[in-house]
Amino acid sequence: MADAITVEVPANSQEISVQQLxxxxxxxxxxxxxxxxxxxxxxLGALCWLFVWRFLALLCIFxxxxxxxxxxxxxxxxxxxxxxxxxxIVAVYALLFYPSYYKEKPPLKSSRAISxxxxxxxxxxxxxxxxxxxxxxxxIERPEKGVSHIVMVVLQVIVLVFYLAMYVPYLVxxxxxxxxxxxxxxxxESYSIKGASPSMSQSDEGDRLVDTAAGVSFVVxxxxxxxxxxxxxxxxxxxxxxNDNATAGITYGASLAEEVDPDDLVAEDFEGIISEILxxxxxxxxxxxxxxxxxxxxxxxxxxxxxxxxALPVSATFLMSFENGFGYSFQYLDYSQGQDxxxxxxxxxxxxxxxxxG
Numbered sequence: 001m002a003d004a005i006t007v008e009v010p011a012n013s014q015e016i017s018v019q020q021l022x023x024x025x026x027x028x029x030x031x032x033x034x035x036x037x038x039x040x041x042x043x044l045g046a047l048c049w050l051f052v053w054r055f056l057a058l059l060c061i062f063x064x065x066x067x068x069x070x071x072x073x074x075x076x077x078x079x080x081x082x083x084x085x086x087x088x089i090v091a092v093y094a095l096l097f098y099p100s101y102y103k104e105k106p107p108l109k110s111s112r113a114i115s116x117x118x119x120x121x122x123x124x125x126x127x128x129x130x131x132x133x134x135x136x137x138x139x140i141e142r143p144e145k146g147v148s149h150i151v152m153v154v155l156q157v158i159v160l161v162f163y164l165a166m167y168v169p170y171l172v173x174x175x176x177x178x179x180x181x182x183x184x185x186x187x188x189e190s191y192s193i194k195g196a197s198p199s200m201s202q203s204d205e206g207d208r209l210v211d212t213a214a215g216v217s218f219v220v221x222x223x224x225x226x227x228x229x230x231x232x233x234x235x236x237x238x239x240x241x242x243n244d245n246a247t248a249g250i251t252y253g254a255s256l257a258e259e260v261d262p263d264d265l266v267a268e269d270f271e272g273i274i275s276e277i278l279x280x281x282x283x284x285x286x287x288x289x290x291x292x293x294x295x296x297x298x299x300x301x302x303x304x305x306x307x308x309x310x311a312l313p314v315s316a317t318f319l320m321s322f323e324n325g326f327g328y329s330f331q332y333l334d335y336s337q338g339q340d341x342x343x344x345x346x347x348x349x350x351x352x353x354x355x356x357x358g
Contacts, residue, residue, distance in 0.1 A: 025142050030109050031101040035138035038115040042131060045119030049127075052120065057082040069228045080167050087156045093121045094149040098130055102143045126152045198238050205354060211237055214254035214326055219354035221347035224250070247335040248344040250351065257327035262295075265322070270297050274316050278303025289319075292353035296321045305335075317348070323357040330355075 026032040061078030068074040100106040101114060108114055114134070119127030129148040137144045198211040203219065210217040214237065220226070224240040239251040267286040275281040281303030289298045299318040317332040332348040 026137065028104045029102060029143065030104075031106050031111075031114065032134065032137045032141075032143060034109070034111070035134050036111045037131075037135060038112040041112040041116040042119050042127065045116040045127060046124050048116075048120050049123050053082070053086055056085060060085070076167050080164065083160055083163055087160045090121050090156050091153045093117065094126075094152050098149045099145060101134060102137070102145050122152060208354075209238060209252075211252075211254065214328070215324055215358055216254065216326070216328060217356050218252075218351055221250075221351050224347065242344060242347075249333045250348055251329075251331040251333075253329045253331070255327045256325065257322050258325040260322050260327060262322040265297065267297070270299050270318075270320065273299050273318060274301035275303070278305060278314060278316060280304050291319065291349065292355060294321055294323070294355065294357070296352070305333075317345070319352055328355075328357075 057079060060082040061075055064074040064078035064081065068077065097107065097117070101108070108117070115131055118130040121127075122130055126148055129146065133144055133146045133148070196213055198209050198214075200220070201208050201210050201217075205219045206222060207220045208217050209220055220240065223243050225243055226238060226240045229236060229239070235253045235255050237252050237254055239249060241249050267288070270286045271284070273284075275284040278301060281301045284299065284301035286297065286299050289296050296319040299320070300316065302313060302315045305312065305314045312335050315334040317334075319330040319332075321328045330348070330352050332345065334344060
C-alpha cells in the first residue's frame with residue numbers, strides 16, 4: 001500500500017491571500033498608489049489660504065462698488081457675494097475633486113498639486129485631514145476617504161446661511177441705517193433736519209464742508225474722501241474714509257435738538273450709546289472734553305461690530321455737542337487694531353478742532 005502523501009499548508013496562507021486582496025484595492029488608483037508627501041506644497045497652500053479669500057472679498061467689494069457706488073450696501077453685497085463664491089468653490093472641490101482621488105481616473109494625479117489644493121481650499125484643519133487620509137490609504141494599501149470632506153461642506157453651508165440671515169434683511173430693506181454706529185436720533189423723524197445737503201467750499205485751510213441747514217462747517221482731513229450715502233438721510237449728513245486704507249471711517253450727523261438744554265445734560269445721559277451697538281463692549285467711557293473751544297461729550301469704547309463679515313474688533317469714539325438748537329455728532333471708527341491708529345485719529349481730532357458753529 002502506497003504511503004500517503006501529505007501536503008503542508010503554511011499557517012499564514014490565509015493572511016497572505018487577504019493581504020494580496022487588500023493590495024489590489026489601490027492597484028488601479030494612481031493617486032493612492034503613487035502618493036508621496038509634499039510638505040513644502042502643503043505649507044504653500046496653507047499660506048495662500050490665509051490671503052486668497054480676503055483677496056476674493058476685496059475683488060467682490062470693488063466690483064460691487066463699481067456697479068452700485070461706494071456705500072455700505074455695496075460693501076455688504078460684495079462680502080455676501082465673496083462668501084457665496086467661497087462656499088461654492090470649496091463645495092465643488094470637497095464633493096467632486098477630493099473623492100475622485102480615490103478613483104481610477106482622477107482629474108489630478110500629482111501629489112504636490114493635490115497637497116497644495118487640499119490646504120488652499122480646505123484650510124489647515126481639513127487640508128491636514130485630507131492629506132492624512134491619502135497618506136494612510138497609501139500606507140495600508142486600502143482606500144480610507146473618511147467623511148471630513150462632507151463635514152467641511154456642511155460647516156460652510158451653516159456659515160453661509162448664518163451670514164445670509166444677518167445681511168440679506170439689511171440689503172433688502174432700503175431703510176437700513178447709513179452708519180454702523182448711528183445714534184437714536186437717526187430713528188426719530190421729528191428731529192430730522194429739512195434742508196439742502198452739505199456742500200464743499202475752498203478755504204485757506206483746505207476743503208471745508210459747509211452744512212448750511214445745520215449751521216456748521218469744518219475742514220475735511222487731507223487724504224480722506226467722502227462716501228456716497230445709501231439714500232437721502234436727515235441725521236447722517238456726511239461720512240468719509242482714508243484714501244489709502246479702509247480700516248477707519250468718520251461720520252458726521254446733525255439733528256434738531258431745540259428741547260435739549262445742554263446745561264442739564266450729565267454723563268449718564270450718554271451711557272450705553274456704544275455698548276448697546278458693539279458686542280462685548282466692556283470699556284465704554286463718557287467724559288466732558290473741550291476741543292477747539294467747544295465742549296463735547298466724548299463716548300469711547302471697543303467691541304465687536306457684528307455687522308462686519310469677519311466680526312473684527314472696532315474702536316469707536318463719539319463726540320457730541322449741542323449748539324443753537326441742534327445736536328451734532330462726530331463719530332470715528334477704527335478697525336486697524338493698533339496699526340496706524342494714531343494717524344487716523346489725529347486726522348479726526350484736527351477735523352473737530354476746525355468746526356465752526358453758527
